[in-house]
Amino acid sequence: MTQDFRIGVAGLGTVGAAVVGMIARRAEALAAATGRRIAVTAVSSRDRNRDRGLDLSGIAWFDDPTALARSAEVDCVVELIGGAEGPAKATVEAAIAAGKAVVTANKALLAHHGGALAQAAEARGVALAYEASAAGGIPVIKALREGLPGNEVSRVYGILNGTCNYILTRMEREGLTFEACLKDAQALGYAEADPTFDVEGFDTAHKLAILTSLAFGTAIDAEGVAVEGISGVQPLDLTMAEELGYRIKLLGVAQRAEGGIEQRVHPTMVPKSSAIAQVMGVTNAVTIDADAVGELTLIGPGAGGQATASAVVADIADLAAGILRPTLGRPAAALAPAARVEMARHEGGYYVRLTVHDRPGVAAGVATRMAERAISLESILQRRVEHAASEDPHGRSGRPVPLVLITYAATEGTIRAALEAIAADGLLAEAPQVIRIERE
Template sequence: MTSKGALRLGVAGLGTVGAGVATLLRANADLIAARAGRPIEIVAVAARSRGRDRGVDLSGVRWVDDARALAADPDVDVVVELIGAAEGVARDLVKAALEAGKPVVTANKALVAVHGADLARLSERAGVPLMFEAAVAGGIPVIKAVREGLAGDRLDWIGGILNGTCNYIMTTMRESGRDFADVLSEAQALGYAEADPSTDVDGIDAAHKLAILAALAFGRPVDFGSVVVEGIRGIGALDLQFAARLGYRLKLLGVARRHADGIETRVSPCLVPEGSQLASVEGVFNAVLVEGAFVGRLMLEGRGAGAGPTASAVVADLVDVARGTAVPVWGASDTALSASRSLPRESFVGAYYLRLLVRDQPGVIAEIAAILRDEVVSVRSLLQHGRAAGTGQEAAVPLVIVTHETREAAILAARTRISALDVVLEEPTMLRIEAG
């Protein structure tokens, strides 16, 4: 990297975020140069289409056909990877750049979550930074807050609302009473959800982010494979109605919690009390909660995606690189990271919401109660949504059970046995309850 003059960037990917970075660097060039101590400019780009109008002037910027060539380009000081995906060109480029001794700035949450442990070792060996503020929660500066701002504290809990698409869908379902499929279609039309929404609505996007946050919070190598992941496809308008009657709101949460025997990491739809901090985070907004032994509870909230917020986070990392500011990828050197194990789902403990659709006939509640008793699941409350409209054996009513704290192994076993009863007409819906 040159010691004087402009910091020269090779940018791979000119989609929404890449174009946003180019726009921000031009719009705020003087301010950024003053804060970075030198100008920051794009000298080379790699993208699929040269002719596409991206709304930013790229005249004078050199185009490269193969993004991987940026790693060896002598005129590029820093590689900015904005392609996305955990495998393929993105991984090849980042690996080659680090091996060539070039700093890397990326917004690629999947890459960092899946390959972050190996890439961190490459970064440490080469003595160059791997920066990824934009990979989690867009413009919310949560990486720096956790890794640097809270470096002196022991963190015991981190998580929150990590996917704006899911938060928008569930907010709109609650406010409108419409079903999942209808609201998802609206989110796609508005550009809040992709044509293939699986990564968002099945919880994968939030799980990538949670794996990164857990590694930073607990000082251990990133472990995406251990995250228990559930999405929101099974959530119905009825669940949102019951949640409101019980004094809760429904959110897709990522939660990482420290226990004496290891780390719990999971992404799942959860009920949170209506008066809690997370309950008030609506629409496409993200929020990250952190609890530390000395700092107590902190919450950071903002837009978790989009060209502007994500570009802001990318440029913040570039300013750090220009200044020569660098910290270990996971907050400590590889040899100093914790070996805390990831806990299996069966060991998790919490309170649960269980919604059943059952035949409206005598003895049903007694059968269900017997199973819960056998599995040592204590019931806190029971709510039945009126009597069935019809008559006969097929008349059905929804039934909601809220439990006291219990081991997840117990509630999973109870759910399996309950679903096998003749009087239960569909797979029960099970949701965690969090303090929020």
């Protein structure tokens, strides 16, 4: 057996503590799998005195994570500090410069600086691994980077944020509002005090940007992701989805399209029968459409200390075994430039929920504006409003009522133009709700 593989863990939060514990607990199995004893020899954290339930005796303590990254007693630096800039970035950069192997769970860092870091790591001849950065405990980075090299991928999509899926699941099952479910999610620790990053889709966008690069061999382009969160989803949308045979999920979708790769994050109607529609609560799922395998779906835990540590330790084991692959599946210099496709050119089905004045001719007016732009309607659903009948012999109250349209494939641009015309016609009592449909 060769020398120990010495791990320095920077960041001792839930995940960091789980990693330290897991490496000790699985020492024998890890040594058998990698041919080396793996040992944590250094840690770094802001608070030295917090009780983490870990035996840190014999492990060097660094107040400065970049000093840990440069330590001669460390072969592999595990960055679990978080954040796209600041100490996390400085630690990873210092580790690469010092010729250490690096493992990180930091999706923000990867999404914003992955290309530059990959290039630096390759120039220095060290590995930069990041299985935990997307979809938590699901080994999807490995599947995309190593499992499908014979395939041309046409689409990757998934539920990449457990907080959002938990909220949507409860809204659907219990008919609650977004606000009520968010509050519960916060109480249960599934959502942060400031939930913006999760519920407005930015976390999903970071993860998606990483998956896109691996799936399509393109440079990471987090700024190119069109992002829309779930705070605008109404209980009525979930009721309508149910009635029409769909569920609503916050999906990240990367898809080959004319002229480039679409990257988008938004609430999405998925057919109830699809594998992804079955995924409930904080669970994550990723589906990969590729020419040889057809459809591949991976379902598992998207967060949590143990599940994330599982991904981190898998990376550590690969590096202990001496495996050195190009960070993003191919050398950074060989990545194709990201080619954005404007959302206006996105083509797909749409769920459009209008709030119209309950007057004669409104549905006809709406349908006409759609038809003018060659948008075909798969279904129209007008909801009866209970109080209406008593006020007018024709059952029309003039009051705002929902009118739901499901379109066949149309471009986002034509949908938006039709809705503007409908608004200009004075038919709408409220701004329209638009939710994209993703089919299998």
